[in-house]
Amino acid sequence: MVCQTSSGTKVPSRISTGYYSKRTRDGRNMSRMCRAFWMAPFDPSDPAVDESSNKDPTEGPKFECGIAPAHPGLRIIGGQATWKGKWPWQVALLNRNREPFCGGTLVAPGWVLTAAHCIRRRLYIVAGEHNLKKRRTREIRVLESHIHPEYDVETVDNDVALLRLATPVAFDESIGAACLPDKPLPVGSLGTILGWGKLNDRAVNGSDILQEAQVPVTPQEDCRQVYAEYFVSENMMCAGYKRGRIDSCAGDSGGPLLVQDKQTKRWTVHGITSFGEGCGQRFGIYARVVNYVSWIKATMATL
Structure with a gap:
Protein backbone atom coordinates (compact mmCIF):
# COMPACT_ATOMS: atom_id res chain seq x y z
CA MET A 1 0.00 0.00 0.00
CA VAL A 2 1.12 3.55 -0.72
CA CYS A 3 -0.05 6.61 1.19
CA GLN A 4 -1.11 9.72 -0.71
CA THR A 5 0.24 13.12 0.33
CA SER A 6 -1.75 16.32 0.11
CA SER A 7 0.37 17.39 -2.87
CA GLY A 8 -0.47 14.21 -4.75
CA THR A 9 3.03 12.75 -4.49
CA LYS A 10 3.08 9.19 -3.24
CA VAL A 11 5.27 8.28 -0.32
CA PRO A 12 5.94 4.74 0.90
CA SER A 13 3.63 3.42 3.58
CA ARG A 14 6.47 1.30 4.95
CA ILE A 15 10.20 1.84 5.08
CA SER A 16 12.87 -0.70 4.35
CA THR A 17 16.51 -0.19 5.18
CA GLY A 18 17.57 -0.28 1.59
CA TYR A 19 14.22 -0.50 -0.16
CA TYR A 20 10.50 0.02 0.38
CA SER A 21 8.80 -3.29 0.91
CA LYS A 22 6.40 -5.17 3.16
CA ARG A 23 9.23 -5.75 5.59
CA THR A 24 11.85 -3.32 6.76
CA ARG A 25 15.40 -3.94 5.61
CA ASP A 26 16.41 -4.94 9.13
CA GLY A 27 13.82 -7.73 9.02
CA ARG A 28 11.07 -6.14 11.13
CA ASN A 29 7.44 -6.16 10.05
CA MET A 30 6.00 -2.65 10.25
CA SER A 31 2.44 -1.35 10.12
CA ARG A 32 1.73 2.26 9.15
CA MET A 33 -1.14 4.64 9.76
CA CYS A 34 -1.85 6.48 6.50
CA ARG A 35 -2.84 10.10 6.95
CA ALA A 36 -1.54 12.89 4.77
CA PHE A 37 1.97 11.73 5.45
CA TRP A 38 4.08 8.67 6.12
CA MET A 39 4.60 7.85 9.79
CA ALA A 40 8.10 7.56 11.27
CA PRO A 41 9.64 4.09 10.80
CA PHE A 42 10.84 3.45 14.36
CA ASP A 43 10.16 0.50 16.60
CA PRO A 44 7.90 1.52 19.55
CA SER A 45 10.14 -0.45 21.89
CA ASP A 46 13.19 1.44 20.62
CA PRO A 47 11.92 4.97 19.94
CA ALA A 48 14.71 7.40 20.58
CA VAL A 49 18.19 8.32 19.48
CA ASP A 50 20.79 7.99 22.20
CA GLU A 51 22.79 11.19 22.17
CA SER A 52 24.20 10.98 25.68
CA SER A 53 27.93 11.40 26.09
CA ASN A 54 30.16 10.61 29.03
CA LYS A 55 33.55 10.94 27.41
CA ASP A 56 35.22 12.68 24.54
CA PRO A 57 36.96 10.25 22.18
CA THR A 58 39.99 11.75 20.48
CA GLU A 59 40.56 11.31 16.78
CA GLY A 60 44.32 10.84 17.04
CA PRO A 61 46.80 11.84 14.31
CA LYS A 62 45.99 12.71 10.72
CA PHE A 63 45.15 9.75 8.52
CA GLU A 64 45.15 8.81 4.85
CA CYS A 65 41.75 8.11 3.31
CA GLY A 66 40.55 5.92 0.48
CA ILE A 67 43.54 3.57 0.33
CA ALA A 68 42.64 -0.08 -0.15
CA PRO A 69 44.96 -3.09 -0.47
CA ALA A 70 45.93 -4.06 -4.00
CA HIS A 71 43.60 -6.75 -5.28
CA PRO A 72 42.64 -8.42 -8.57
CA GLY A 73 39.96 -7.20 -10.67
CA LEU A 74 31.35 -8.44 -7.31
CA ARG A 75 26.31 -11.02 -3.78
CA ILE A 76 24.42 -7.98 -3.19
CA ILE A 77 22.02 -8.74 -6.12
CA GLY A 78 24.11 -9.88 -9.08
CA GLY A 79 27.41 -9.33 -7.29
CA GLN A 80 30.06 -11.50 -5.68
CA ALA A 81 31.78 -12.10 -2.36
CA THR A 82 34.70 -9.97 -1.21
CA TRP A 83 37.79 -10.98 0.73
CA LYS A 84 38.99 -9.78 4.13
CA GLY A 85 40.57 -6.33 4.08
CA LYS A 86 39.45 -5.44 0.58
CA TRP A 87 37.08 -2.71 1.81
CA PRO A 88 38.64 -1.47 5.08
CA TRP A 89 36.08 1.32 5.66
CA GLN A 90 33.00 -0.92 5.52
CA VAL A 91 31.33 -1.56 8.89
CA ALA A 92 28.26 -3.49 9.98
CA LEU A 93 25.70 -1.84 12.27
CA LEU A 94 24.37 -4.06 15.05
CA ASN A 95 21.18 -3.51 17.02
CA ARG A 96 20.78 -3.91 20.79
CA ASN A 97 20.75 -7.70 20.35
CA ARG A 98 24.05 -7.54 18.45
CA GLU A 99 22.30 -8.48 15.19
CA PRO A 100 23.55 -6.89 11.93
CA PHE A 101 20.86 -4.94 10.08
CA CYS A 102 22.53 -2.02 8.25
CA GLY A 103 25.91 -0.94 6.95
CA GLY A 104 28.08 2.13 7.29
CA THR A 105 31.33 3.73 6.17
CA LEU A 106 34.25 4.84 8.33
CA VAL A 107 35.14 8.42 7.40
CA ALA A 108 37.45 9.05 10.40
CA PRO A 109 38.80 6.87 13.24
CA GLY A 110 35.87 7.80 15.49
CA TRP A 111 33.08 8.38 12.95
CA VAL A 112 30.81 6.27 10.74
CA LEU A 113 28.60 7.61 7.94
CA THR A 114 25.28 5.80 7.48
CA ALA A 115 21.59 6.30 6.63
CA ALA A 116 19.34 8.22 9.03
CA HIS A 117 16.66 5.54 8.86
CA CYS A 118 19.15 3.00 10.28
CA ILE A 119 19.40 4.84 13.61
CA ARG A 120 18.26 3.03 16.78
CA ARG A 121 18.53 3.84 20.47
CA ARG A 122 21.42 1.44 21.02
CA LEU A 123 23.92 0.62 18.30
CA TYR A 124 27.24 -1.14 17.88
CA ILE A 125 29.52 -1.42 14.88
CA VAL A 126 31.84 -4.15 13.66
CA ALA A 127 34.93 -2.95 11.79
CA GLY A 128 37.59 -4.86 9.91
CA GLU A 129 35.45 -7.92 9.17
CA HIS A 130 34.06 -9.39 5.98
CA ASN A 131 32.60 -12.58 7.47
CA LEU A 132 30.06 -11.73 10.18
CA LYS A 133 29.72 -15.38 11.17
CA LYS A 134 33.21 -15.34 12.63
CA ARG A 135 33.96 -14.03 16.10
CA ARG A 136 33.64 -10.25 16.15
CA THR A 137 36.84 -9.02 17.74
CA ARG A 138 36.34 -5.34 16.91
CA GLU A 139 32.84 -4.58 18.12
CA ILE A 140 32.51 -0.96 19.27
CA ARG A 141 29.63 0.83 20.96
CA VAL A 142 28.15 3.89 19.29
CA LEU A 143 28.39 6.81 21.72
CA GLU A 144 26.20 9.28 19.83
CA SER A 145 23.98 9.29 16.76
CA HIS A 146 23.66 12.51 14.76
CA ILE A 147 20.79 12.54 12.26
CA HIS A 148 20.89 15.25 9.62
CA PRO A 149 18.65 18.10 10.89
CA GLU A 150 16.63 18.14 7.66
CA TYR A 151 15.97 14.41 7.47
CA ASP A 152 12.37 13.91 6.32
CA VAL A 153 10.74 10.64 7.35
CA GLU A 154 7.92 11.23 4.86
CA THR A 155 10.06 11.41 1.75
CA VAL A 156 13.31 9.95 3.16
CA ASP A 157 15.07 13.09 1.92
CA ASN A 158 18.41 13.86 3.61
CA ASP A 159 18.74 10.22 4.67
CA VAL A 160 22.12 10.81 6.30
CA ALA A 161 23.51 10.25 9.80
CA LEU A 162 26.86 10.22 11.59
CA LEU A 163 27.76 7.79 14.36
CA ARG A 164 30.32 8.82 16.95
CA LEU A 165 32.15 5.82 18.34
CA ALA A 166 32.85 5.33 22.04
CA THR A 167 36.39 4.32 21.11
CA PRO A 168 38.05 5.42 17.87
CA VAL A 169 39.26 2.50 15.80
CA ALA A 170 42.94 1.95 15.18
CA PHE A 171 43.65 1.92 11.46
CA ASP A 172 45.63 -1.04 10.12
CA GLU A 173 45.70 -3.23 7.02
CA SER A 174 42.03 -4.19 7.44
CA ILE A 175 40.57 -0.94 8.83
CA GLY A 176 40.71 2.50 7.23
CA ALA A 177 38.56 5.44 6.14
CA ALA A 178 36.99 6.30 2.80
CA CYS A 179 37.44 9.80 1.40
CA LEU A 180 34.66 12.37 1.27
CA PRO A 181 33.83 13.85 -2.15
CA ASP A 182 34.83 17.35 -3.21
CA LYS A 183 32.72 17.42 -6.38
CA PRO A 184 29.55 15.77 -7.74
CA LEU A 185 29.74 12.36 -9.35
CA PRO A 186 29.21 12.51 -13.13
CA VAL A 187 26.35 10.56 -14.69
CA GLY A 188 27.61 7.29 -16.12
CA SER A 189 30.26 6.81 -13.44
Whole structure:
Protein backbone atom coordinates (compact mmCIF):
# COMPACT_ATOMS: atom_id res chain seq x y z
CA MET A 1 0.00 0.00 0.00
CA VAL A 2 1.12 3.55 -0.72
CA CYS A 3 -0.05 6.61 1.19
CA GLN A 4 -1.11 9.72 -0.71
CA THR A 5 0.24 13.12 0.33
CA SER A 6 -1.75 16.32 0.11
CA SER A 7 0.37 17.39 -2.87
CA GLY A 8 -0.47 14.21 -4.75
CA THR A 9 3.03 12.75 -4.49
CA LYS A 10 3.08 9.19 -3.24
CA VAL A 11 5.27 8.28 -0.32
CA PRO A 12 5.94 4.74 0.90
CA SER A 13 3.63 3.42 3.58
CA ARG A 14 6.47 1.30 4.95
CA ILE A 15 10.20 1.84 5.08
CA SER A 16 12.87 -0.70 4.35
CA THR A 17 16.51 -0.19 5.18
CA GLY A 18 17.57 -0.28 1.59
CA TYR A 19 14.22 -0.50 -0.16
CA TYR A 20 10.50 0.02 0.38
CA SER A 21 8.80 -3.29 0.91
CA LYS A 22 6.40 -5.17 3.16
CA ARG A 23 9.23 -5.75 5.59
CA THR A 24 11.85 -3.32 6.76
CA ARG A 25 15.40 -3.94 5.61
CA ASP A 26 16.41 -4.94 9.13
CA GLY A 27 13.82 -7.73 9.02
CA ARG A 28 11.07 -6.14 11.13
CA ASN A 29 7.44 -6.16 10.05
CA MET A 30 6.00 -2.65 10.25
CA SER A 31 2.44 -1.35 10.12
CA ARG A 32 1.73 2.26 9.15
CA MET A 33 -1.14 4.64 9.76
CA CYS A 34 -1.85 6.48 6.50
CA ARG A 35 -2.84 10.10 6.95
CA ALA A 36 -1.54 12.89 4.77
CA PHE A 37 1.97 11.73 5.45
CA TRP A 38 4.08 8.67 6.12
CA MET A 39 4.60 7.85 9.79
CA ALA A 40 8.10 7.56 11.27
CA PRO A 41 9.64 4.09 10.80
CA PHE A 42 10.84 3.45 14.36
CA ASP A 43 10.16 0.50 16.60
CA PRO A 44 7.90 1.52 19.55
CA SER A 45 10.14 -0.45 21.89
CA ASP A 46 13.19 1.44 20.62
CA PRO A 47 11.92 4.97 19.94
CA ALA A 48 14.71 7.40 20.58
CA VAL A 49 18.19 8.32 19.48
CA ASP A 50 20.79 7.99 22.20
CA GLU A 51 22.79 11.19 22.17
CA SER A 52 24.20 10.98 25.68
CA SER A 53 27.93 11.40 26.09
CA ASN A 54 30.16 10.61 29.03
CA LYS A 55 33.55 10.94 27.41
CA ASP A 56 35.22 12.68 24.54
CA PRO A 57 36.96 10.25 22.18
CA THR A 58 39.99 11.75 20.48
CA GLU A 59 40.56 11.31 16.78
CA GLY A 60 44.32 10.84 17.04
CA PRO A 61 46.80 11.84 14.31
CA LYS A 62 45.99 12.71 10.72
CA PHE A 63 45.15 9.75 8.52
CA GLU A 64 45.15 8.81 4.85
CA CYS A 65 41.75 8.11 3.31
CA GLY A 66 40.55 5.92 0.48
CA ILE A 67 43.54 3.57 0.33
CA ALA A 68 42.64 -0.08 -0.15
CA PRO A 69 44.96 -3.09 -0.47
CA ALA A 70 45.93 -4.06 -4.00
CA HIS A 71 43.60 -6.75 -5.28
CA PRO A 72 42.64 -8.42 -8.57
CA GLY A 73 39.96 -7.20 -10.67
CA LEU A 74 31.35 -8.44 -7.31
CA ARG A 75 26.31 -11.02 -3.78
CA ILE A 76 24.42 -7.98 -3.19
CA ILE A 77 22.02 -8.74 -6.12
CA GLY A 78 24.11 -9.88 -9.08
CA GLY A 79 27.41 -9.33 -7.29
CA GLN A 80 30.06 -11.50 -5.68
CA ALA A 81 31.78 -12.10 -2.36
CA THR A 82 34.70 -9.97 -1.21
CA TRP A 83 37.79 -10.98 0.73
CA LYS A 84 38.99 -9.78 4.13
CA GLY A 85 40.57 -6.33 4.08
CA LYS A 86 39.45 -5.44 0.58
CA TRP A 87 37.08 -2.71 1.81
CA PRO A 88 38.64 -1.47 5.08
CA TRP A 89 36.08 1.32 5.66
CA GLN A 90 33.00 -0.92 5.52
CA VAL A 91 31.33 -1.56 8.89
CA ALA A 92 28.26 -3.49 9.98
CA LEU A 93 25.70 -1.84 12.27
CA LEU A 94 24.37 -4.06 15.05
CA ASN A 95 21.18 -3.51 17.02
CA ARG A 96 20.78 -3.91 20.79
CA ASN A 97 20.75 -7.70 20.35
CA ARG A 98 24.05 -7.54 18.45
CA GLU A 99 22.30 -8.48 15.19
CA PRO A 100 23.55 -6.89 11.93
CA PHE A 101 20.86 -4.94 10.08
CA CYS A 102 22.53 -2.02 8.25
CA GLY A 103 25.91 -0.94 6.95
CA GLY A 104 28.08 2.13 7.29
CA THR A 105 31.33 3.73 6.17
CA LEU A 106 34.25 4.84 8.33
CA VAL A 107 35.14 8.42 7.40
CA ALA A 108 37.45 9.05 10.40
CA PRO A 109 38.80 6.87 13.24
CA GLY A 110 35.87 7.80 15.49
CA TRP A 111 33.08 8.38 12.95
CA VAL A 112 30.81 6.27 10.74
CA LEU A 113 28.60 7.61 7.94
CA THR A 114 25.28 5.80 7.48
CA ALA A 115 21.59 6.30 6.63
CA ALA A 116 19.34 8.22 9.03
CA HIS A 117 16.66 5.54 8.86
CA CYS A 118 19.15 3.00 10.28
CA ILE A 119 19.40 4.84 13.61
CA ARG A 120 18.26 3.03 16.78
CA ARG A 121 18.53 3.84 20.47
CA ARG A 122 21.42 1.44 21.02
CA LEU A 123 23.92 0.62 18.30
CA TYR A 124 27.24 -1.14 17.88
CA ILE A 125 29.52 -1.42 14.88
CA VAL A 126 31.84 -4.15 13.66
CA ALA A 127 34.93 -2.95 11.79
CA GLY A 128 37.59 -4.86 9.91
CA GLU A 129 35.45 -7.92 9.17
CA HIS A 130 34.06 -9.39 5.98
CA ASN A 131 32.60 -12.58 7.47
CA LEU A 132 30.06 -11.73 10.18
CA LYS A 133 29.72 -15.38 11.17
CA LYS A 134 33.21 -15.34 12.63
CA ARG A 135 33.96 -14.03 16.10
CA ARG A 136 33.64 -10.25 16.15
CA THR A 137 36.84 -9.02 17.74
CA ARG A 138 36.34 -5.34 16.91
CA GLU A 139 32.84 -4.58 18.12
CA ILE A 140 32.51 -0.96 19.27
CA ARG A 141 29.63 0.83 20.96
CA VAL A 142 28.15 3.89 19.29
CA LEU A 143 28.39 6.81 21.72
CA GLU A 144 26.20 9.28 19.83
CA SER A 145 23.98 9.29 16.76
CA HIS A 146 23.66 12.51 14.76
CA ILE A 147 20.79 12.54 12.26
CA HIS A 148 20.89 15.25 9.62
CA PRO A 149 18.65 18.10 10.89
CA GLU A 150 16.63 18.14 7.66
CA TYR A 151 15.97 14.41 7.47
CA ASP A 152 12.37 13.91 6.32
CA VAL A 153 10.74 10.64 7.35
CA GLU A 154 7.92 11.23 4.86
CA THR A 155 10.06 11.41 1.75
CA VAL A 156 13.31 9.95 3.16
CA ASP A 157 15.07 13.09 1.92
CA ASN A 158 18.41 13.86 3.61
CA ASP A 159 18.74 10.22 4.67
CA VAL A 160 22.12 10.81 6.30
CA ALA A 161 23.51 10.25 9.80
CA LEU A 162 26.86 10.22 11.59
CA LEU A 163 27.76 7.79 14.36
CA ARG A 164 30.32 8.82 16.95
CA LEU A 165 32.15 5.82 18.34
CA ALA A 166 32.85 5.33 22.04
CA THR A 167 36.39 4.32 21.11
CA PRO A 168 38.05 5.42 17.87
CA VAL A 169 39.26 2.50 15.80
CA ALA A 170 42.94 1.95 15.18
CA PHE A 171 43.65 1.92 11.46
CA ASP A 172 45.63 -1.04 10.12
CA GLU A 173 45.70 -3.23 7.02
CA SER A 174 42.03 -4.19 7.44
CA ILE A 175 40.57 -0.94 8.83
CA GLY A 176 40.71 2.50 7.23
CA ALA A 177 38.56 5.44 6.14
CA ALA A 178 36.99 6.30 2.80
CA CYS A 179 37.44 9.80 1.40
CA LEU A 180 34.66 12.37 1.27
CA PRO A 181 33.83 13.85 -2.15
CA ASP A 182 34.83 17.35 -3.21
CA LYS A 183 32.72 17.42 -6.38
CA PRO A 184 29.55 15.77 -7.74
CA LEU A 185 29.74 12.36 -9.35
CA PRO A 186 29.21 12.51 -13.13
CA VAL A 187 26.35 10.56 -14.69
CA GLY A 188 27.61 7.29 -16.12
CA SER A 189 30.26 6.81 -13.44
CA LEU A 190 30.61 3.21 -12.32
CA GLY A 191 30.19 2.86 -8.56
CA THR A 192 30.79 -0.07 -6.23
CA ILE A 193 28.11 -0.94 -3.66
CA LEU A 194 28.77 -3.09 -0.60
CA GLY A 195 26.71 -4.91 1.99
CA TRP A 196 25.78 -8.00 3.98
CA GLY A 197 22.18 -7.82 2.79
CA LYS A 198 20.01 -10.48 1.21
CA LEU A 199 21.33 -12.11 -1.95
CA ASN A 200 17.88 -12.17 -3.55
CA ASP A 201 14.36 -10.94 -2.87
CA ARG A 202 13.23 -14.36 -1.61
CA ALA A 203 16.03 -14.84 0.92
CA VAL A 204 15.09 -14.77 4.61
CA ASN A 205 18.46 -13.70 5.98
CA GLY A 206 21.36 -11.61 4.78
CA SER A 207 24.77 -12.83 3.67
CA ASP A 208 27.48 -13.73 6.20
CA ILE A 209 30.14 -12.62 3.71
CA LEU A 210 30.44 -9.01 2.56
CA GLN A 211 29.23 -8.68 -1.03
CA GLU A 212 30.13 -6.17 -3.71
CA ALA A 213 28.69 -5.16 -7.08
CA GLN A 214 29.16 -2.44 -9.64
CA VAL A 215 26.36 -0.13 -10.75
CA PRO A 216 26.31 2.90 -13.10
CA VAL A 217 25.05 6.29 -11.93
CA THR A 218 21.95 7.15 -13.96
CA PRO A 219 20.54 10.51 -15.12
CA GLN A 220 18.22 12.18 -12.61
CA GLU A 221 15.44 12.50 -15.19
CA ASP A 222 15.52 8.74 -15.84
CA CYS A 223 15.33 8.10 -12.11
CA ARG A 224 12.34 10.40 -11.68
CA GLN A 225 10.58 8.80 -14.62
CA VAL A 226 10.97 5.32 -13.17
CA TYR A 227 9.99 6.54 -9.68
CA ALA A 228 7.26 8.93 -10.84
CA GLU A 229 5.11 8.02 -7.84
CA TYR A 230 7.85 8.93 -5.36
CA PHE A 231 9.71 12.11 -4.45
CA VAL A 232 13.26 12.06 -5.80
CA SER A 233 15.11 15.19 -4.65
CA GLU A 234 18.45 16.65 -5.70
CA ASN A 235 19.84 15.13 -2.50
CA MET A 236 19.29 11.69 -4.01
CA MET A 237 20.89 9.90 -6.91
CA CYS A 238 20.00 6.73 -8.76
CA ALA A 239 22.38 3.95 -9.67
CA GLY A 240 21.87 0.57 -11.24
CA TYR A 241 19.69 -0.58 -14.09
CA LYS A 242 16.15 0.31 -15.13
CA ARG A 243 15.14 -3.34 -15.03
CA GLY A 244 17.27 -4.26 -12.06
CA ARG A 245 19.69 -7.21 -12.38
CA ILE A 246 22.36 -5.76 -10.08
CA ASP A 247 21.19 -3.96 -6.97
CA SER A 248 21.42 -3.51 -3.21
CA CYS A 249 18.84 -5.33 -1.10
CA ALA A 250 17.54 -5.87 2.43
CA GLY A 251 20.28 -5.26 4.99
CA ASP A 252 22.45 -3.15 2.68
CA SER A 253 21.04 0.19 3.85
CA GLY A 254 23.50 2.74 5.14
CA GLY A 255 26.35 1.19 3.20
CA PRO A 256 28.38 3.08 0.61
CA LEU A 257 28.41 3.65 -3.09
CA LEU A 258 32.12 4.13 -3.79
CA VAL A 259 34.10 5.37 -6.76
CA GLN A 260 37.85 5.12 -7.21
CA ASP A 261 39.74 8.11 -8.58
CA LYS A 262 41.58 7.00 -11.71
CA GLN A 263 44.63 9.12 -10.94
CA THR A 264 45.08 8.92 -7.17
CA LYS A 265 43.52 5.42 -6.88
CA ARG A 266 41.76 6.57 -3.71
CA TRP A 267 38.19 5.49 -2.96
CA THR A 268 35.51 8.08 -2.21
CA VAL A 269 32.06 7.50 -0.72
CA HIS A 270 29.63 9.26 -3.06
CA GLY A 271 26.37 7.58 -2.02
CA ILE A 272 24.60 6.07 1.00
CA THR A 273 22.21 3.21 0.26
CA SER A 274 18.75 4.58 1.02
CA PHE A 275 15.73 3.04 -0.72
CA GLY A 276 14.22 1.60 -3.88
CA GLU A 277 11.58 -0.76 -5.24
CA GLY A 278 12.13 -4.39 -4.32
CA CYS A 279 15.53 -5.99 -4.91
CA GLY A 280 17.07 -6.09 -8.36
CA GLN A 281 13.91 -4.67 -9.92
CA ARG A 282 14.59 -0.97 -10.54
CA PHE A 283 17.27 1.62 -9.89
CA GLY A 284 18.50 1.92 -6.31
CA ILE A 285 18.34 5.35 -4.70
CA TYR A 286 21.25 6.71 -2.68
CA ALA A 287 21.78 9.82 -0.58
CA ARG A 288 24.12 12.15 -2.47
CA VAL A 289 27.07 12.55 -0.07
CA VAL A 290 28.63 15.60 -1.75
CA ASN A 291 25.61 17.64 -0.59
CA TYR A 292 26.45 16.87 3.05
CA VAL A 293 30.22 17.25 3.26
CA SER A 294 30.01 20.61 5.05
CA TRP A 295 27.59 19.20 7.64
CA ILE A 296 29.71 16.07 8.09
CA LYS A 297 32.91 18.02 8.67
CA ALA A 298 31.23 20.56 10.95
CA THR A 299 29.67 17.80 13.07
CA MET A 300 32.95 15.95 13.48
CA ALA A 301 34.85 19.17 14.23
CA THR A 302 32.55 20.38 17.00
CA LEU A 303 32.74 17.24 19.12
